Amino acid sequence: MAPTTERASIFDPDALERVRRELRLHPQQLRVVRNAYFKTFASEQETLALFPAPERVHLDPLPLHQRLDSTLDGASKLLFRTSSGLLTEAVVLRPRSGRSSLCVSSQVGCAAACRFCATGTMGIARGLSVPEVLGQVVAAGQLLAREQRRLRNVVFMGMGEPFHNEANVSEAVARLIDPSYFNLSPGKVMVSSVGVTDGMLRFGERFPRVGLALSLHSVRPDVREQLIPLAKRYPLDELRKTVRELNVMQGRPVMLEYLMLAGLTDTDEDLRALLAWTDGLDVHVNLIPYNPIDAAPELVGSSPEVCRVFAAALKEHGRKTTVRRSLGRDIEAACGQLVKAHTLSERRAPRSDTSSA
Ligand code: SF4
Structure with missing residues (x-):
């Protein structure tokens, strides 16, 4: 040859x-x-x-466009330029426990258009390629290695709905846990979906030991559909059935992400409904304090005291419950906010290279 x-x-x-x-x-x-x-x-x-x-x-590195370090809690936000010229983001978390985590994006923008999420208002949705997803992990791993830290966990909770880019996300997860690639323990990887049930089930079957999270946020249909327009396609009884099937398939709890919104998801009625919905399921409820976004001024986060009481009531009824500590608030590490600002300003102005390593 x-x-x-x-x-x-x-x-x-x-x-x-x-x-x-x-x-x-x-x-x-x-x-x-x-x-x-x-x-x-x-x-x-x-x-x-x-x-x-x-x-x-x-080596297909993902070009770093900008790095922002929180002055509050050691989180770093990494903005990357993708092959389409649009930016995506990953967030490195360095909690006091020492277990460094990375939150990666699966798309630029997102078609799910959740009311509480800046990414959903970008008006674009493009799936990232496998090298673009894994390039975020390589860049974060290099950054942590220079600090003599190890990357312990990778969660797909950045921009995008992972199961709208299912093939590439599944391939990326396969490489993350493959001994000849990243060799992460499957239990250290988690994929979070807004509730694309068929994708979640296919994923659970292929990766029984990889964590799955469901962005639930409310079990009152009208409220959930108001917060997550995509919820109309995936009703709550179907979601519940899916969680039950995943419990059987994976033999591990499904993480339920639950946004604490004053008067909308944190009332006594919400608590009762959530207890009824989770009855008999193996789940871990993760209550999320809300980071406000400009596009949704009507949404107000619950007070820390309300979060505490809600969590205590769930625990009292035997539900594994945690309240997520929000890291990187000063660098808008929660939800695609900074990328959105950059993307919009770059659409208006000619592109200039502001890369900083
Ligand atoms: S919360 Fe997640 S699924 Fe919803 S719009 Fe934002 S990125 Fe998409």
């Missing part, structure tokens, strides 16, 4: 294998490169230096 000058992406195992065979390299030489890039998070330069023909491999 005539030699080619193919340059293989590190994310494309077939192309890498072709290059390896053509150059008659030992398989171990590919393993060394993968381990360096995906497990110890070596820099691009260090990784390429490990390969005998660095010009034949490209």
